[in-house]
Structure formats: C-alpha cells, structure tokens
Amino acid sequence: MRIKIEKNRRSIQIRFSLGGQKYRFSPLKKSDWTNPQHRKICEGIAQNIELDILRGAFDPSLESYRHNPNQKNCSKIAAKLQSKSWLQIFLGWQESLGLPDQTRKDHYFCLQRQIEKAGNPELKNFGWFVDSDLATSTFNRRLSMLRSAVAWALSEGIINFDPLKGIKSRKSNLEEQEKIEANRKPFSLEEIEMILNYFKNNYPSYFPFVEFLLFSGVRTGEAIGLRWCDIDLNKKIINIKQNIVRERGGYKKIKKLPKTRQATRSFMMSDRLYDLFLNLENNSVKELVFLSPDGEIIDHGNFRSKYWKPALDNLGIPYRKPYCTRHTLLSHAIESGLNPIQTAALAGHKNAW
Numbered sequence: 001m002r003i004k005i006e007k008n009r010r011s012i013q014i015r016f017s018l019g020g021q022k023y024r025f026s027p028l029k030k031s032d033w034t035n036p037q038h039r040k041i042c043e044g045i046a047q048n049i050e051l052d053i054l055r056g057a058f059d060p061s062l063e064s065y066r067h068n069p070n071q072k073n074c075s076k077i078a079a080k081l082q083s084k085s086w087l088q089i090f091l092g093w094q095e096s097l098g099l100p101d102q103t104r105k106d107h108y109f110c111l112q113r114q115i116e117k118a119g120n121p122e123l124k125n126f127g128w129f130v131d132s133d134l135a136t137s138t139f140n141r142r143l144s145m146l147r148s149a150v151a152w153a154l155s156e157g158i159i160n161f162d163p164l165k166g167i168k169s170r171k172s173n174l175e176e177q178e179k180i181e182a183n184r185k186p187f188s189l190e191e192i193e194m195i196l197n198y199f200k201n202n203y204p205s206y207f208p209f210v211e212f213l214l215f216s217g218v219r220t221g222e223a224i225g226l227r228w229c230d231i232d233l234n235k236k237i238i239n240i241k242q243n244i245v246r247e248r249g250g251y252k253k254i255k256k257l258p259k260t261r262q263a264t265r266s267f268m269m270s271d272r273l274y275d276l277f278l279n280l281e282n283n284s285v286k287e288l289v290f291l292s293p294d295g296e297i298i299d300h301g302n303f304r305s306k307y308w309k310p311a312l313d314n315l316g317i318p319y320r321k322p323y324c325t326r327h328t329l330l331s332h333a334i335e336s337g338l339n340p341i342q343t344a345a346l347a348g349h350k351n352a353w
Contacts, residue, residue, distance in 0.1 A: 044151025
C-alpha cells in the first residue's frame with residue numbers, strides 16, 4: 001500500500017488503495033501544487049493516513065484528514081504548546097498521533113532524548129541535529145520523524161515556516177555500507193557448528209537458547225518471550241504470540257505482541273527443535289522456555305555483550321548481532337528449496353519481497 005500525492009490540474013490530491021477500495025481526495029481547500037507549503041501540509045496528512053492504517057484507526061470517510069486550521073481538535077493541542085521549540089513540536093506531534101505510551105517510549109524516546117540533551121533548541125536552530133555523528137540510517141530515520149512533526153505543525157497552523165527546508169538525507173559511505181553488509185552476512189554451516197560447540201562447552205545454560213535462535217529463524221525478542229503454552233509437542237507446532245524487549249531508557253523488560261499481524265504465526269518444528277524441547281521440558285517448570293543462568297528473563301543486551309560477542313571473538317568469527325541468526329536460517333531455507341512465499345510465512349514477514 002502506497003499513498004501518493006499527485007497534481008490535479010493546479011491543485012493537490014492524495015490517492016491510495018486499501019482493502020480493494022480506491023480513495024482519492026483533495027485534503028486542502030484551494031491547494032496550489034506550486035506552493036511548497038501546501039505540498040508539505042499534504043505530505044503530513046498522507047503520513048497521518050498511513051499511521052492510522054497501521055494502528056487500525058483509519059477513517060474511511062476521509063473527513064478527519066481534510067485540512068481545516070480552525071477545527072477544534074487542532075487548536076486543543078496547539079493551545080498546549082507554550083513555545084515553538086523542537087521538543088514542544090515533537091511532543092505535540094506525538095500526542096496528535098494518539099499512540100499508546102509504550103509505542104512512544106519504544107520508537108520515539110531516543111530522538112526525544114537527543115532534543116533534550118541539545119537543550120530544547122528553538123526551531124531555527126538545527127545544528128544540534130545536522131552536526132551530530134549519528135549513523136546514516138539513524139540520522140535518516142530521525143530526520144523522517146522530524147519532517148513528519150514539522151508537516152503536522154504546518155498543517156495545524158502552529159508554525160508558518162519549514163525549518164527543515166534544504167536539509168537532505170545522508171547517503172551511506174563505503175565503510176558504512178560494508179559494515180551493514182557484514183552484519184547481514186549469514187553464518188556458514190561450519191560457523192554454526194563452531195558457535196554451538198562453544199556455547200555447549202563454555203556457556204551451557206545458554207546453549208538451548210542459541211540452538212533455538214539458529215534453527216528457528218525467529219526474532220530474538222520472540223525467542224526470549226516463548227512460553228511452554230506456545231508449544232504443542234504432540235503436533236510439533238510452535239506458536240509465536242509475544243515479544244519481550246527491554247524498555248528504552250531503562251531496564252524494565254516489557255511484553256508486547258509481535259511487530260506485525262503476520263508475525264503472530266505458527267510453524268512446524270524440526271526434529272532438532274523437537275528433541276531440544278523434549279530435553280528442556282524434563283527440567284523446566286517455568287512459564288518461559290528460555291531463561292538466564294540465574295533463572296530470570298533473558299536480557300538481550302547482557303546476553304549479547306557478555307556471552308555472544310566473546311564467543312564470536314574467541315572463535316575468530318566476524319561479529320554479527322544475534323539477530324543475524326534469523327537471516328542465517330532464512331538464507332539456508334531458501335538454499336534448501338523453500339520459495340520466497342514459504343520463507344516469508346516462516347519469518348512472519350508481510351510480503352515475500
């Protein structure tokens with residue numbers, strides 16, 4: 001699903017399809033395609049439509065997406081803004097999205113902290129971000145969020161200029177591209193056996209967890225959140241129903257649903273995983289299948305820094321994050337003959353491409 005902003009004679013219209021239904025409308029009265037501010041407002045409206053679709057709050061009448069600076073619910077949020085600094089605009093935009101608190105903490109917290117550490121600069125001051133040493137992907141992701149916040153503020157009449165005008169996304173340099181490719185490179189079959197043997201001999205309490213990561217293709221948080229009630233040994237089925245991650249800015253571990261509807265899935269376990277669960281079941285009375293050495297919920301960061309990285313270093317294997325075990329399983333699945341659609345279903349991806 002792609003939301004397009006198009007020229008309709010001299011005006012601007014938004015066009016997209018959803019659930020077999022085609023939508024086309026002009027969100028801004030007397031819009032002018034040659035007016036950059038009008039296009040920016042329409043871009044913000046298009047992003048709001050996309051976010052509503054993702055969180056299941058889409059308005060099929062489209063009335064809530066028509067721009068009207070005088071409508072009451074716009075002025076409520078605008079009235080709360082005591083100043084037009086980056087933090088106030090960013091927080092106001094977040095509030096306008098109506099996102100759950102946990103989503104805001106998970107996806108928006110880091111940029112909010114960056115703004116706060118910069119001293120909550122005024123909108124005309126953008127050096128705190130442009131001159132930052134963020135990785136290219138992080139910079140572009142946060143720039144996209146700031147652009148959405150600015151587009152919202154323009155659409156609500158809170159500001160009358162675009163402080164991001166002329167700011168361009170960064171392009172990855174060769175070193176960054178090579179690093180990205182290296183992190184995505186699947187482990188070879190030889191490396192897999194080396195990793196398993198190392199954990200079995202040196203970190204036996206984490207051996208079942210690592211074996212499951214390497215031979216299931218699930219996300220790390222999904223493996224951490226796997227419960228015995230999600231496993232049917234009689235039918236040899238694994239159900240992925242929750243994800244456990246660490247809350248940004250703290251150490252509280254939170255349970256949440258998998259990241260997409262497709263990620264809530266079931267798949268057949270291999271004979272290797274069946275044997276793994278049989279051996280574990282005899283020794284476990286806990287709700288979660290995999291636990292830390294002290295019997296607590298596995299802390300992903302602690303596992304990565306104190307066990308995973310030292311293991312790869314000692315084995316002389318180029319470092320890849322634990323998440324690469326997922327790429328590894330899916331890569332070998334394709335090599336073994338699974339087509340892209342079957343692999344996407346196994347991975348819990350929305351699309352095969």
